[in-house]
Amino acid sequence: MVHSIVAENVSKYFTLRYHRTFKEVTVAKLRGQQTGDTFKAIDDVSFTVEQGESIGLMGLNGSGKSTLLKMINGVMRPDEGSVLTRGRIAGLIATGAGFHPQLTGRENLYLNAAILGMTEREIARKFDDIVEFAELGRTLDGPVGHYSSGQKARLGFAIAVHVDSDIFLADEVLAVGDKPFKVKCMARMREIRDSGRTLFYVSHSAASVKKMCDRVIVLEQGKLAFDGATADGIRFLEYGAANDEDEVADEEIGNDV
Numbered sequence: 001m002v003h004s005i006v007a008e009n010v011s012k013y014f015t016l017r018y019h020r021t022f023k024e025v026t027v028a029k030l031r032g033q034q035t036g037d038t039f040k041a042i043d044d045v046s047f048t049v050e051q052g053e054s055i056g057l058m059g060l061n062g063s064g065k066s067t068l069l070k071m072i073n074g075v076m077r078p079d080e081g082s083v084l085t086r087g088r089i090a091g092l093i094a095t096g097a098g099f100h101p102q103l104t105g106r107e108n109l110y111l112n113a114a115i116l117g118m119t120e121r122e123i124a125r126k127f128d129d130i131v132e133f134a135e136l137g138r139t140l141d142g143p144v145g146h147y148s149s150g151q152k153a154r155l156g157f158a159i160a161v162h163v164d165s166d167i168f169l170a171d172e173v174l175a176v177g178d179k180p181f182k183v184k185c186m187a188r189m190r191e192i193r194d195s196g197r198t199l200f201y202v203s204h205s206a207a208s209v210k211k212m213c214d215r216v217i218v219l220e221q222g223k224l225a226f227d228g229a230t231a232d233g234i235r236f237l238e239y240g241a242a243n244d245e246d247e248v249a250d251e252e253i254g255n256d257v
């Protein structure tokens with residue numbers, strides 16, 4: 001077994017500030033009021049992922065999933081503990097992050113692919129496939145600042161899936177895409193999983209996690225609340241309500257893949 005991701009006693013603190021200006025802070029201090037609050041967004045989380053595992057990272061809004069993914073990706077560092085990863089990491093962790101709004105989609109494609117570690121030759125070789133995957137049509141030559149969130153996600157995801165990575169991170173890629181694009185993304189993520197790469201997939205959708213992942217990690221207020229088999233994880237989250245409307249839509253997407 002080869003370790004792909006090792007997180008050891010990872011904690012991350014954030015400060016929530018109640019005031020936006022110096023004046024407000026000064027007034028609050030003079031009145032003896034609290035000006036902010038520091039809290040643990042990730043609280044002493046440890047787990048090991050082997051190469052080729054596909055993990056569904058689940059939990060309520062604000063439970064710390066994106067923060068954990070950012071630390072795996074390396075864009076954020078833990079305040080305590082460590083996150084070690086093996087190999088190249090690619091994926092979509094924040095829709096549109098890293099795109100330059102004044103540059104066109106085509107220009108951003110070159111820039112983003114280079115930032116993700118692709119060589120010029122590699123970009124030239126994969127360019128048409130990326131463009132075809134993104135299906136942006138003439139929008140590709142318009143500035144990314146004018147793109148809808150779905151269009152940004154299309155471009156970002158299309159680039160990310162074409163990077164030869166060992167670890168693929170996906171944070172709610174399916175949240176903003178339309179149905180045909182979601183189906184395409186799911187199919188591509190399954191290919192990534194089946195090619196033996198490590199998949200770390202953040203989702204609120206039980207159906208897609210069931211189809212995609214063999215292990216589930218659940219965060220609750222920054223703490224690791226569950227780590228185990230997918231079916232047990234979903235049961236743990238009590239996402240099984242069959243008459244839930246979202247869940248029904250969710251199953252539809254799942255069935256199409």
Ligand SMILES: Nc1ncnc2c1ncn2[C@@H]1O[C@H](COP(=O)(O)OP(=O)(O)OP(=O)(O)O)[C@@H](O)[C@H]1O
Nearest residue numbers: 014015016041059060061062063064065066067068
């Ligand atoms: N840069 C930041 N500064 C201060 N607080 C932050 C920052 N980033 C995230 N937080 C807070 O940390 C907590 C965890 O946020 P995070 O985005 O990781 O949650 P999440 O599980 O991904 O949520 P969601 O399901 O809504 O995407 C939240 O309370 C959020 O408000």
